Amino acid sequence: MSITVYLPLLIAALFAVVGPILARRLPPGSATWMLSVGAVVLAAATAAALALLALPLAAQLPVLARQGGWSAPVLAAHDPVRPPIAVTALVALVGLGLATGRGLIGEVAALRRSYRLAADLPAAGQLTIVDTGGPDAFVVPGRPGRIVVSPSVLRALDGRQRRALLAHERAHLINRHHLHLLATELAATANPLLRSVHRASRLSCERWADEAAAAVAGRSGAAAALARAGQLGAAVPVRPRLAAAVTDVELRLSALSRPAPRPISSWRLIVPLLLLVVCGLALGNAAAEAHALLELAQKR
């Protein structure tokens, strides 16, 4: 098997570096979609590449060889993938596949709990005000989703800032940011190289919601709300889980200090698109080679 089978791995590594950089230059809506689609496609492509690397070796296993009618000695003689690499690919494929499956089950269960909780929360509009024991503002996805805010946060903000906060949280629900984060999270489980893409997606979703806040409260209103909320978070010790949530406040504030991003012309998406096309061609090529090898080993 030629070098092409390794291209998806290389492209995933490249995307892990280029994707987040590009995302910061795009309007957050386009950036979020670019990251989600890129991550999912590349996670699938790397899994396919691992499968192709492991295939000739796996086909030599007595069970599979008998099933497919392949000659193990012929496969062993012509397999261009050296056994240590094939074994590594097989182990990685099985391990990552199991982890991704478990991750998917966990996320779906969490989503269902969220839907149940959202249905049970009393709300005016979509807002539920609950004292969770600390300053808190977040969304609970559901049909409809809910925005949960603690009274201490509302008291700390003025009218314009409250409007910004509510618009921000509403944007999370309307644009289904939880599904984008779920997609990139699972992609990063399937291919750990893509971890940086998940982090970038988190920032991108927050920026997306910040733009919605800026649309109703002005850029300075949205920035002031974010800054005040950030200070509340700092003033009160919160659970460590929350601490991980907003680490990009500075980046978001500086994005709000610049003019609203203009819609992009599509040529700026050409780089990630080309990467995906090359990835597809490479996989097609590698699959054809693997197919030829299996044909060769077919016992008549």
Added chain:
Amino acid sequence: MSAKRASGDLESEVLAALWAAAGPLTAGEVLQALDDPDLAYNTVQTILTRLHAKGAVGRERTGRAHTYTPVLDDAGLVAHRMRAALDRGSDHAAVLSHFLGTLSADERSALSRLLGPAGRKASR
């Protein structure tokens, strides 16, 4: 943009304003607290009436005007369920997205720089 807001969104904002206030508010005071030039007194009045009909706010007659307060409906129970869900959801960060969080020392100083003197005072 703000003119296009749905009435549900306005309900949220009015309720948030009532919670933010120290005591009961009249419709006029709510309008002031909302600080939104696009809103009319009548709109606020309508929303308050609707919230009252839903049982989300309490209403009292003081002098010539009505005053409104947010209603704490089984808040203890909701808070308990909420906390349970938050604790259980800790390993699934994707579901709940947060506006707030703790800041690193660097971020906090950057924030103070951006906010200027007014922000520093507010943060104390």
